[in-house]
Amino acid sequence: MPMNIYKEDDGLKFGTWSDEVSKFMYFDSTKEILNRVRLPEDIADFGGANGLLKHFIPNIVTIDKDESKNPDITADILSYTKYYELVILRYVLHYLNDYEVIQLFKTINAKNILIIQFENNDLIAKYKNSVNEFKYFRTTKQLQALLPLDIKTIYSKEYIVNKEFYINRLGQEEYMPHNEVLKGYYL
Numbered sequence: 794m795p796m797n798i799y800k801e802d803d804g805l806k807f808g809t810w811s812d813e814v815s816k817f818m819y820f821d822s823t824k825e826i827l828n829r830v831r832l833p834e835d836i837a838d839f840g841g842a843n844g845l846l847k848h849f850i851p852n853i854v855t856i857d858k859d860e861s862k863n864p865d866i867t868a869d870i871l872s873y874t875k876y877y878e879l880v881i882l883r884y885v886l887h888y889l890n891d892y893e894v895i896q897l898f899k900t901i902n903a904k905n906i907l908i909i910q911f912e913n914n915d916l917i918a919k920y921k922n923s924v925n926e927f928k929y930f931r932t933t934k935q936l937q938a939l940l941p942l943d944i945k946t947i948y949s950k951e952y953i954v955n956k957e958f959y960i961n962r963l964g965q966e967e968y969m970p971h972n973e974v975l976k977g978y979y980l
C-alpha cells in the first residue's frame with residue numbers, strides 16, 4: 794500500500810497547537826460531542842494520526858496511513874474492514890475526494906459511526922488561507938450529500954478561524970477572515 798506523509802500536519806505535533814481555534818477544535822468541542830454519545834469498549838479512530846483522541850478515550854485504536862504520526866495500525870481506511878462497535882472520523886473527510894468518501898462509508902464495518910467535521914460555507918476564503926496543502930473542503934450541503942442518509946446531527950457550532958490558526962498549522966501569514974461550522978454527526 795502506498796504510504797503518505799502529510800508534511801503540513803506536523804507529524805507527532807499534529808493538533809497540539811496553542812491557539813484558541815485549535816483548542817476549540819481538538820479539545821473543547823470534542824469533549825462536548827463525546828458526552829452526547831455512548832462510548833463502547835471497542836472503538837477505532839479512522840485517520841487517527843498521532844492519537845489525540847486517546848486523551849478522551851485511552852483504549853481507542855488509531856488507524857492511519859501516515860507512518861510519521863505513529864498510529865497503532867498503519868493502513869488505508871478505504872480498504873480496512875475489521876469490525877468495531879464504534880468508528881470515529883474526526884477531521885478526516887477533507888483528505889478524501891468524493892469518490893473516496895462514498896467508498897469509505899461502504900467499507901466501514903461498524904455498529905455506529907461518529908463524524909466530527911468542519912464545514913466551509915465560504916469556500917473561497919478557506920482555499921485562500923489553505924496554502925501549502927491540497928484538501929477537499931466542503932460546504933454543509935456538499936458534505937451532507939455524501940453522508941449516509943439516516944445519519945443524525947448531534948452538534949453544531951459556528952466559530953471564526955483566526956490568523957494564528959493558519960500561522961501555527963501552515964506557516965501561512967496571508968490571511969482572509971472566515972467562519973467555519975463544526976458538526977457532530979452520529980449513525
Ligand SMILES: C[S@@+](CC[C@H](N)C(=O)[O-])C[C@H]1O[C@@H](n2cnc3c(N)ncnc32)[C@H](O)[C@@H]1O
Binds near residue numbers: 869
Ligand atoms: C487531520 S488528520 C486528523 C487526525 C485525527 N483524526 C484527529 O482528529 O486528531 C487526518 C488524518 O487522516 C489520515 N488519512 C487520510 N487519508 C487516509 C486514508 N486513506 N487511510 C488512512 N488514513 C488517512 C491522514 O494521514 C491524517 O493523519
